[in-house]
Every structure is written in structure tokens, then in C-alpha cells.
Amino acid sequence: MAYKVDSDYDYLFKIVLIGDSGVGKSNILSRFTRNEFCLDFKSTIGVELATRTLQVEGKRIKAHIWDTAGIERHRAITSAYYRGAIGVLLIYDITKAQSFENVHRWLRELMDHADSNIVIMLAGNKADLSHNRAVKESDGQRLAEQEGLVFLETSALEAFNVEKAFQMILVNIYKIVSKKAKKRKHW
Template identity: 55%
Template sequence: MVMGDSYDEGCDYLFKAVLIGDSGVGKSNLLSRFSRDEFRLDSKPTIGVEFAYKNIRVGDKLIKAQIWDTAGQERFRAITSSYYRGALGALLVYDVTRRATFDNVAKWLHEIREFGSSDMVVVLVGNKSDLSNSREVGEEEAKNLAEKEGLCFMETSALENRNVEESFLEMITKIHEITTQKSLQAKRNENNHITSSAPMALPIGKQIINIDEVTATKQSRCCT
């Protein structure tokens, strides 16, 4: 359901996150499934960057998630690198049926660590898990990589709506945990007369795109 500006004013946080990965791995369909519960078989490659919003309740806090869908094509890499600025989380997506997209995860991780913040929450997502007969990347192999790199991990199917919401909630819940810790530290620093930055405030007058409500009831299962 679409809410008005008065609902916006009640949000406690604005969290920016990015979807990254090679072209054709299903990033746009993951976002449309999460934000509008839609899936398009004829989805076209993203040009530049697109984004959507969704309101999510985590505990007693209402969070506006601003998700940026970045183009995976090499020629847009210089454009999209600037969009890591201010991002608190990322879904790093590969296609379980295309080994090359998994092999390129290392390149995307390098980009995240070069342009993103040091405490960015990253969820490694193996999409198109419904295509089991065409699989080229095993789940265990991806789990091992995620553990080695300190990432969360989940396999999804945008087509069958499998683990799509869960992967986004995993990221957002973890971001909330980190933000809460920072907020508590900031309060301690204030007591010691040390200035510290507060959590990102919700901007006034931002256009609303694809807003809905979900409740994050799941505990973090793969992030420690």
C-alpha cells in the first residue's frame, strides 16, 4: 500500500543499499519482487541506476529502505561507483547457472571495499535457484566463499519468490544492529564531550516510490 508524506515523517531511519553484480543475474527482478511483488520474464538490462523505496519495521523502529539497482555492464562501472557513497548495505548477486558471474564476485567485493564504507553489510545472493538442472555453482561452494569473506549468504529465486524478502531483511536487520550500536556509542561520546555523527536522517520531500510495509521477525541467521 502507498503511504503519504505524513507516514514518511514517522520513519526513524533511512538506509541506503545497493544491488550489485554482473548484468543478467536478476538484480532488477529481485528488487521488483521485493518492492512490488512483481516479476518480468522480459526484464531489460538496467541503464545507469534505478531505485525503489520500501518501509520496513524492525522491532519498534520504522525504516525506509532506499534500494539502488545498479547496472552490471562494464561500461557503467565508473558511473555506479559513485553510488556506493552513503550506502550501508549491498546485495552482491550472482547467477547460480552461470559460473562466470560467481567468479566475478571477487571483482565486485574489491569494488565494494574500495568505494564503500568499512562496515557495509554485504549479503552474497545466489539467484535463479529454481533452475536446478542448469546449476553451475554449488550452494556449499558459495557458503564457503561467504564465510571466508565475512559475508551473509542466501540463495534466492525471484521467479518463485524464494528467499527474496528474507535476503533484503537479513541485510536491513544487520544494518539496524550496527546503526543502533553506533547510536549508543555516540551517546557515550556526547557524555565525554566528543562529537560523533548521528544516524542518517530521513530527508524531507523525497519522492515516494513503491512503498509497502513488512515486519522483520526473523533473527539474523548468517551474520555474526
């Protein structure tokens, strides 16, 4: 979803957060949109939505950010929610090797349900727990390079790289959208 409008923002981009249950998707969303972090873990049921407007290259970009349940029984809900998404934050927990191994499954699901031009960022969350690390940062970086993804480690608890992750994905999306808009003007 990349719409140009004439209200309080110039563009509206739909971003989805995906990854296994418990990797910190909801806290990343909460940290980015409300600057809050909740220590009480509650699984997301279905889908949650939050928004935030940012400046990107002089334009007001409104990000509609969708947080989905990472639990298998909610998978039917998630396939429809990719529709219209222009960006994805694929999150794993650096302390849980299984969540990193499941990144390939999430990428397959994206290929099955999302637009082929979608911007994907891989984020290793919970960098504040590096003393319990099960996934090396270099492994995340290597996987991102192999798959052509942007990569960053984050910590929703410490607000480390959360803002940067969304800025990076929104800048990448904006560049693609503005390049397409310029091409249309030249026709």
C-alpha cells in the same frame, strides 16, 4: 546513508544491488518493492531506485534500494553510487559460473569505493533453476564465510528468500546503527 528522522520512518538506509548483468538484480528489486517479476529481460541502463519501508525491531526502516547496471560500460556511473550506501546485496546467478567467479572483482570494487563498515550479503539468485546449477550452494556459503559475508540463495521468480534477504541485511544494518547510537548516548 543511515539517517534518523521524524516522519513516516525512523531510519533511512541506502542499499545497493551489484553483480554481473543478467543475474536478476532488477527482478529482485521488483519482487521486493512491488511483488512483481518480469520475464522480459531488459538490461538496466545506469541506475534505478525503489523504496520500501519495513518494521525492524519495532522501528520503521525505509530502504532506498539502488539497482545498478552490471555492464562494464556503465562502471563510471556505479563508483559514485556507492557513496552513502550502508548495505550491499551482491548477486550472482547460480546457473552461470562466471557470475560467481566475478564476485571477487565486485568485492574489490566495493573495497575501493564503499565504506569499510558496509554490510554485505552474497546472494545466489535463480534457485528455481537448480536443475541447471553451475555453482553449488556450498561454494557460495564457503565464499561468504571466507569473506565474512551473510549468504542466502534466492529466486526472484518464485519469491523465494527475497524478503528474507532484505530483512536479514536490514536487521544487520539496524543492529550496527543502533549500537553506535547507544555508544554516543553514553559519552
